[in-house]
Each structure stands twice: as structure tokens, then as C-alpha cells.
Amino acid sequence: MLLSEFGTKFTREAGINSLMEDLGNALAGGDMIMMGGGNPGNIPEVQAAFQEQLARISADADEFRKLTGIYDPPQGEKQFIAALAELLSREYGWPIKPENIALTNGSQSAFFILFNMFAGRYPDGGHKRIMLPMTPEYIGYADAGLSEDFFVSSKPTIEMLDEHTFKYHVDFDHLNIDENVGAMCVSRPTNPTGNVLTDNEMARLIAMAKEHDVPLIVDGAYGLPFPDLVYVDAKPVWDEHLILCLSLSKLGLPAVRTGIVIAQPEIIKAVASVNAIVNLAPGSFGAMLTKDFVRSGEILRLSREVVKPCYQAKAEKAVATLHRELDGLPFALHKAEGAMFLWLWLRDFPLSSHELYQRLKQKGVLVVSGHYFFPGLQEEWGHTHECLRITYSQDEELVEKGLKIMAEEIRRLYADK
Ligand code: PLP
Numbered sequence: 001m002l003l004s005e006f007g008t009k010f011t012r013e014a015g016i017n018s019l020m021e022d023l024g025n026a027l028a029g030g031d032m033i034m035m036g037g038g039n040p041g042n043i044p045e046v047q048a049a050f051q052e053q054l055a056r057i058s059a060d061a062d063e064f065r066k067l068t069g070i071y072d073p074p075q076g077e078k079q080f081i082a083a084l085a086e087l088l089s090r091e092y093g094w095p096i097k098p099e100n101i102a103l104t105n106g107s108q109s110a111f112f113i114l115f116n117m118f119a120g121r122y123p124d125g126g127h128k129r130i131m132l133p134m135t136p137e138y139i140g141y142a143d144a145g146l147s148e149d150f151f152v153s154s155k156p157t158i159e160m161l162d163e164h165t166f167k168y169h170v171d172f173d174h175l176n177i178d179e180n181v182g183a184m185c186v187s188r189p190t191n192p193t194g195n196v197l198t199d200n201e202m203a204r205l206i207a208m209a210k211e212h213d214v215p216l217i218v219d220g221a222y223g224l225p226f227p228d229l230v231y232v233d234a235k236p237v238w239d240e241h242l243i244l245c246l247s248l249s250k251l252g253l254p255a256v257r258t259g260i261v262i263a264q265p266e267i268i269k270a271v272a273s274v275n276a277i278v279n280l281a282p283g284s285f286g287a288m289l290t291k292d293f294v295r296s297g298e299i300l301r302l303s304r305e306v307v308k309p310c311y312q313a314k315a316e317k318a319v320a321t322l323h324r325e326l327d328g329l330p331f332a333l334h335k336a337e338g339a340m341f342l343w344l345w346l347r348d349f350p351l352s353s354h355e356l357y358q359r360l361k362q363k364g365v366l367v368v369s370g371h372y373f374f375p376g377l378q379e380e381w382g383h384t385h386e387c388l389r390i391t392y393s394q395d396e397e398l399v400e401k402g403l404k405i406m407a408e409e410i411r412r413l414y415a416d417k
Pocket residue numbers: 038105106107108109138140187190191219221222246247248249254257258259
């Protein structure tokens with residue numbers, strides 16, 4: 001089959017494809033403990049709230065027809081958008097109107113649209129890239145460019161908080177934005193590390209975006225204002241240079257595929273235009289299911305009082321388990337500030353993180369090798385092969401069992417060194 005450049009690029013072995021396939025095959029293959037993906041856990045109170053809402057919609061013929069029988073405009077479901085604009089201005093004083101919001105089929109597709117809108121070839125013949133100011137960063141960005149040479153990224157600085165805990169920071173001293181940067185992008189909290197960029201780092205990034213007149217895309221899939229998987233003090237931020245991308249997925253609705261883009265009206269129009277060409281319209285399901293929660297502000301309460309504490313408790317338990325099980329070894333964990341991942345750094349480990357991943361898979365434990373999470377990093381850095389991402393969103397007993405198996409293997413391999 002002869003394929004176009006697009007066809008070739010999007011069908012070749014991409015990091016995310018091979019990773020998803022590998023995880024999928026391993027899971028299908030038997031009794032695996034899944035600590036590899038980004039699937040949210042099941043929170044009964046949240047599920048019950050959505051189930052009730054679905055029952056109410058299903059019982060109302062007009063609402064049901066809206067849910068399933070009508071195309072929304074390419075910008076997305078109007079009542080949800082109006083309710084969200086109202087919530088954000090009421091709650092945070094942000095000057096957000098409906099023309100500042102568009103919906104997409106999952107935030108993943110929002111990144112595809114936005115990245116390709118701001119990076120790639122420009123009409124004047126120039127070529128721009130997406131800058132990731134700090135790696136490790138989300139693997140899902142890595143293959144989203146329509147052209148090659150799409151990302152440029154930077155190493156972080158590492159602050160040791162104690163012998164076994166560290167935190168990454170943006171290395172502003174080495175962050176260069178030139179005319180070849182079309183936009184910057186950060187996930188906050190960060191997948192894979194659970195890092196939350198500080199308010200000060202956000203202010204400095206926004207100042208850089210302003211100075212160079214490029215948008216700063218903030219990926220809030222795990223963040224603020226919802227689902228609020230943030231366990232440290234951090235303010236939700238808005239600025240006219242920001243493009244804030246939110247998602248309903250980590251609230252517990254990954255299958256409804258609802259992403260939310262909040263930006264200047266001209267960007268929203270452009271996103272809606274791509275939506276129309278690629279999808280006709282974004283799906284209505286997530287918007288219909290949650291619009292009453294957005295209207296009442298219940299989405300913020302659920303996030304703050306139910307979803308966040310649930311993941312925070314899981315994080316604390318997983319951290320305690322690893323500290324206990326790895327005691328005496330030269331390990332360090334990134335401070336668990338948010339999201340649903342632990343990021344384990346194994347210093348002077350005899351195997352690469354990918355080799356360790358393979359060993360753990362044989363033992364029935366699935367994690368993700370850290371080397372995937374450095375898209376756009378051009379320099380060699382040994383650290384990229386010393387880390388693992390561990391998802392703790394699933395059943396706590398299983399996670400505990402998985403962590404113990406993992407720690408035992410790590411201890412054995414250190415001892416054999
Ligand atoms: N951003 C981050 C950091 C993620 O981890 C994910 C999914 O795991 C996404 C975006 C995309 O999520 P969705 O397309 O379900 O909104």
C-alpha cells in the first residue's frame with residue numbers, strides 16, 4: 001500500500017501506538033496488574049451521580065433526542081458552553097464568554113488541532129515548533145504533529161527535597177524561545193511525574209508567552225478547576241495568552257470523549273472550523289451528561305470533595321508502600337503533587353528502565369518505562385533511562401500487590417549488580 005506523508009507518519013511505529021498495543025496485549029495475555037495506563041479509577045459516588053443524570057435524560061423524550069438525535073454546532077453543545085462560561089466568571093472572575101469555549105472529542109484531539117495550528121510550515125515558508133518548557137512531559141503529544149521536527153523541549157532542574165523525594169522545576173536559565181517556537185505547552189499536573197508547576201513558574205511562563213507573543217497551552221486534563229487532582233497549593237490560572245484545555249475524562253468519563261478548549265475567540269473559531277471539517281460536530285454526550293453539574297457548580301464540589309481526596313489517599317498509600325518496600329535502596333520518588341502517577345527514579349540501577357519494564361511485565365506487573373516521556377529533547381541524558389511511571393488509580397489492594405512485586409524485583413536486581 002502506497003501512502004501519503006500523512007499516511008506514513010500516522011501509521012508507523014509511534015511511541016504511543018506501540019505502548020498502547022504492548023499494554024493491551026499484555027493485559028489480554030492474562031493476569032496482569034495494570035499500573036500502566038491513564039485510566040481513571042471507579043469512584044462509586046461519582047458514577048452514581050452520572051448514572052442518575054443519564055436516567056433523568058433517558059426518561060425525557062426531548063432531552064433524549066438532544067442527547068442522541070441532533071448534531072451540535074461545530075463549537076459544541078451551547079447550554080454546556082454557556083454554563084461553563086458563567087461558572088468560570090462567577091467562581092474565578094475570569095472574563096470568559098461562550099465565544100471563549102469550544103468542545104472537542106476528547107482533549108487529545110484538541111492538542112492535535114492546536115499543535116498543528118501553531119506548529120509546522122507557515123505561509124511565509126518558515127517552520128515553527130511546539131515548545132515543551134519542561135520534560136518529562138505527556139507521551140500523547142509526541143506523535144501529534146503532521147510534520148517532522150515538531151517539538152523542542154528542555155530538561156528540568158532537580159531539587160532534592162529529602163533523600164528519597166525530589167521535584168522537577170522549569171530551568172528558566174536555559175529556556176530559549178526564538179522565532180521558531182509557535183506555541184508552548186505544559187501539562188499541570190504533569191503526566192507522567194505528578195509534578196504541579198508552581199504559581200510562580202506559571203506566572204513566568206505566561207510572561208514569556210506575552211513577551212514572545214505565542215500562546216501558552218495549559219493541559220489541565222488532571223487539573224484545575226476540574227477534576228482537581230492537585231494535592232498542593234496551586235491557583236487555577238487564566239490569561240489572554242493562555243489556551244486552557246480541560247477534559248471530562250479523569251473525572252470518571254473517559255469514554256464520553258469530551259475535551260474543552262478555553263481561549264481567545266479567534267482561536268475558538270479556528271478550533272470549531274477544524275471540528276466541522278474533521279467531525280462535523282463534537283459529540284454531545286459528555287456535555288449533556290454534565291451540564292447541570294456545571295450550571296450548579298456541583299462539578300467543582302465533586303472534584304474537590306470526592307475525586308481529589310480519593311486519588312490523594314491512593315497516592316499517599318502508594319508512596320508509603322514504596323518507601324517501605326524500597327527501604328535502603330538508592331531510589332527517589334517525585335513529590336506526589338497531583339494526577340494519578342508516581343514517578344520513580346532508580347539511581348545507578350543496573351538495567352535501563354525499558355529493560356526493567358520488560359522484567360516486570362514477565363512478573364505480571366505493568367508500568368511504563370520513563371524514556372517515552374521526553375518528546376523533543378535533543379540532548380542525551382542518562383536520567384531518561386532511570387525512571388518509571390506507575391499509575392495508582394486502580395484498586396488499592398492490587399496496586400499494593402503490584403508495588404511489592406516490583407520492589408522485590410528491583411531489590412534483587414540491585415543486589416545482583
Ligand atoms: N493530557 C494528558 C496529560 C493526559 O494524560 C491525557 C490522557 O491520558 C490527555 C491529555 C487526553 O485525555 P482525553 O483525550 O481523554 O481528554
